[in-house]
């Protein structure tokens with residue numbers, strides 16, 4: 001552990017592990033406040049891989065985005081020979097993935113509350129020129145049962161004035177078709193992924209399904225969006241309309257994050273089966 005980190009924070013128990021690092025709970029020695037510290041093992045990110053370059057970008061991107069109520073905040077950054085230590089907001093340790101597993105589906109009113117927070121975070125990223133590129137339930141942390149924070153900017157990219165990106169980044173169920181087609185793509189890949197997240201919250205299963213990664217990719221590319229009656233009978237037509245506009249293969253017709261936030265399902269709490 002870095003000396004400066006130990007001087008400023010008391011490092012407590014391990015609370016999680018990812019591919020490149022370990023997350024600990026810590027408390028500030030000056031205020032007693034609790035935080036999480038994510039320590040990235042630099043040896044695992046060495047080399048020229050896209051992963052390595054992006055992971056080292058994560059603190060820069062968090063700095064650019066902070067503060068936002070629904071994005072994990074970076075408070076301090078320390079570096080020693082072996083690690084990069086990021087002191088960030090401490091969440092409950094639960095994420096949207098756990099919540100969906102525990103509940104099967106999320107009632108529409110609750111889904112709207114959490115999804116609106118997610119889209120505010122995504123819209124803020126896009127206004128700052130940041131594309132997350134790996135929006136999925138595991139990266140949406142629960143600060144409490146009714147507050148989410150978007151996390152894990154290890155695959156994110158900064159783009160200038162509508163600049164396009166390339167390279168296959170993301171997770172099979174959530175990846176946008178234009179990424180799979182190897183085309184240049186922009187920030188609307190995040191809108192597609194957030195649409196998949198919303199669908200899963202309401203249905204309990206993904207809109208584009210396959211047994212293998214290849215089968216999932218084929219389903220995504222077909223983009224055949226269905227709302228099985230048995231699952232969606234209690235779900236409002238308004239949210240189905242929003243899902244069609246987010247999970248739209250034609251990027252020029254797909255909503256932007258700002259347009260999603262202006263959709264009636266978000267702005268008009270009374271629309272549809274929200275109170276069910």
Ligand SMILES: Nc1ncnc2c1ncn2[C@@H]1O[C@H](COP(=O)(O)OP(=O)(O)OP(=O)(O)O)[C@@H](O)[C@H]1O
Nearest residue numbers: 015016017018019020021023036089090091093152
């Ligand atoms: N800010 C946080 N507050 C509380 N727990 C956290 C926080 N950040 C991460 N965790 C926990 O630590 C685990 C590891 O997080 P990390 O971001 O290193 O990796 P990951 O996103 O799960 O995986 P990978 O980096 O391999 O994709 C998470 O699954 C979560 O349980």
